[in-house]
Amino acid sequence: MGGRWWVKWYSWVILVVHVFAILIFTRGFLLTRTELPYYSHCSDVSQSPCFTSSNTNHSWNRPAVDRLVIIVLDAIRFDFVAPSVFFQEKKAWMDKLSVLQKMAFSEGSSAKIFKAIADPPTTSLQRLKGLTTGGLPTFIDVGNSFGAPAIAEDNFIHQLVENGKRVMMMGDDTWIQLFPHHFNKSHPYPSFNVKDLHTVDNGCIEHLFPALYQEDWDVLIAHFLGVDHAGHIFGVDSMPMIEKLEQYNLMLEKVIKVLESQSEPGGLHENTLLLVMGDHGQTLNGDHGGGSAEEVETSIFAMSFKKPPTSIPSELDTSSCKLDLDGKKKCTSSIQQLDFAVTVSALLGIPFPFGR
Secondary structure: OHHHHHHHHHHHHHHHHHHHHHHHHHHHOOOOOOOOOOOOOHHHHHHOOOOOHHHHHOOOOOOOOOEEEEEEEOOOOHHHHOOHHHOOOOOOOOOOOHHHHHHHHOOOOOEEEEEEEOOOOOOHHHHHHHHHHOOOOOHHHHHHHOOOOOOOOOOHHHHHHHOOOOEEEEEEOHHHHHOOOOOOEEEEEOOOOOOOOOHHHHHHHHHHHHHOOOOOOOEEEEEEOHHHHHHHHHOOOOHHHHHHHHHHHHHHHHHHHHHHHOOOOOOOOOOEEEEEEOOOOOOOOOOOOOOOHHHHEEEEEEEEOOOOOOOOOHHHOOOEEEEOOOOOEEEEEEEEHHHHHHHHHHHHOOOOOOOO
16 A cells, blocks of 8 residues: 555656646747737827927838838848858858948948847748737747738838838748738738748849839838748758849849939939848758757848938947958948847838837
8 A cells, every 4th residue: 555655656656747847948938928909109209208399291200211111131141141250261152242232332332231139939830920919929920820810019011101102022921911902012921931032033034124213112121032942842951042143233233223213303313221141040940930149140231322421429339340351450340130020110210110
């Protein structure tokens, strides 16, 4: 009898320990979020002690740019964009986006390369949600990647529409899942056939260049998927990946030329901001979703077509610099992806998403 009682007692102890372990895991790793049902409004600024009557002609702040072009290159690693001098060893996939480096390091250019730090989970849907709301999606949200519900909380896209901005979208159809009624024009393409490296990209290119000559949008979003798919199927160190990066380099070179050609005073893109960015990185095997440095480190390239400011105060300059083989200093900065929605909202002069 004594032996049986000891076995039962031991079994109960093990059961209790397992239950507590599962509870700790689900409450710690599988976090949940509470989405606030509140939205920011232009009128909110009137409640600020900093409000003056001179603010009445604008929203929360005076807009710094009139139009915005966002080109999302899915799964772009930081070492796809930054010069190879920033890394211990040069790899075959580095320095392929040479036009971005050329513009960022040309004297007198208003362009800069940033290392953008994402937050896990580093899957496209969760990163788009984080970029537009300024919030932190959780790992349990990954289950929504295959048929996501529309975003209900306040977000950057909602604020654009509410403040009269016309938004055009092309590429990855995840945007349509998240924002089904927000775009004036949209050209979505299915995103889950990872063996298809070209359909989404070719569709983006088909619609992107004609749109750059049109006046019927204020914010243009083009989301390319070829690098993400090439990584999943072939890995980073592969010819299909290098060919994709070279294709993107030619595409971006043409985009910059088109924008520059219309950036003269009174031109269509006199005050346009170009952002070329990734949503997350990827491992050498093309995987992403976790929190390793390869997966969370991506890039944002920002370019204005106006003359740059004479200098940046030293306390605001977070640049990291290296010397290239010619002894020329090349500098990049860093930014948290969580700050994207607030930063771009401020540049466009619209309210920040409420959660930020």
